[in-house]
Amino acid sequence: LDFAFVLHHFLHLPFFSQCFSPNAALHTKDGFHPQVKAVCRVPKGGTVSFNIAKVIVVGDVAVGKTCLISRFCKGEFDKNYKATIGVDFEMERFEVLGVPFSLQLWDTAGQERFKCIASTYYRGAQAIIVVFDLSSVGSLAHARQWLEDAMKENDPSSVLLFLVGTKKDLSVGAASDVSYLDVQRLHSEC
Template identity: 90%
Template sequence: MFRKPRVNTNNLTSEWQFEGVCPLIQSSSMLPPVKKDRVITQLPTCFSPNAALHTKDGFHPQVKAACEVQKKDRVSLNIAKVIVVGDVAVGKTCLISRFRKGAFDKNYKATIGVDFEMERFEVLGVPFNLQLWDTAGQERFKCIASTYYRGAQAIIVVFDMSSVSSLVHARKWLEDAMRENDPSSVLLFLVGTKKDLSSPDQLVQVEQEAMRLSEEIKAEYWAVSAKSGDGVQDFFFRVASLTFEANVLSEIEKSGSRQAGDIIRLTDRREADNTATKRSSDCCR
């Protein structure tokens, strides 16, 4: 049984197709202003300098320069696809819901296949969107969920800090997701949830193991609690900022001698790659 992904784009005008093709925003003039609590003016700090993608204090100078030019035009948008993977019941849906709604949802329903949400930001004065693909953790839905892995700019691997086995399984989830993506162009995040449920001793032990794994797989580590909200907004702001920076730097590298104002534009850089390979109808039975 398959449920079509839920799309909540906060009144965005979008076009998307069933087979895993990402939505494309057609015109910034049709969009309402970005909410004040989604405006990013500085690079958010990492959770731990010992387990970060980088520890610099601010955005790359070339990114800042490109944004200064683009702020005058405000014509186009940047989009990044983010997939969220991990064992069933580790808190993937609650994590996303807590950030989007600012409250803990006790009555959430388990994800069937994949759900989709769009979160709008303004980074250094430039509109930016995160496509958050919340995938099911049940084994029987892996085939469905994996069709949406391709074309990710960031992968969030979630584990339950009160469940050591979910951390052990994190490596396999990452391996599955990376089969559909280029390792050199994807940012990785290892996120421990349910921080509030762990005892101090357990928290220290699990966190040590998680940081060792994050170093091994070259992922940035975070520990959060969807119930209390601890670290959730900081984490997603960090994801948005780093994916935005990576997208702009990639465009700068490809642009050659083009002007900075041409660098930030509406783009789904790997639209062709985002089209999922069709699976046989009985692959997930």
């Protein structure tokens, strides 16, 4: 079976894998959250219903938002940088505990001139992924503003937040590298 084909067309998730950091976990044990299990057990009356979640990905220009989405959805990494103009969109389909589930990934432009266009797509997100470049302290500093802008369009009590650092392979001892303490500081403020 071709991994890229499976990843791109349909994923089956019978359980959560262990998280890199226990603090980043959405669950406390290996398995699905009780609310997820409860939703999946609700009878659907013989019809297939798709549960859809909207995820917006925000951050400075060239921090790796598009590459992150491309790697997740297509299983590939494109080294040729092409700036996102406005907003781009990808859809991934999963099966969670036997229930079809679709994940909409909204890739927003990081340039200031497209900010007003991209912000109109922030509404109704169930999750916000704020991306920063581990080799750029400035991109982490700007992450706070990206998060504030995205939260203006959503209910803070119902949105899952993720702070993702990219380009770890490019940040080897540079003076501009983001420190773990900088990330922890921003995390505690959110």
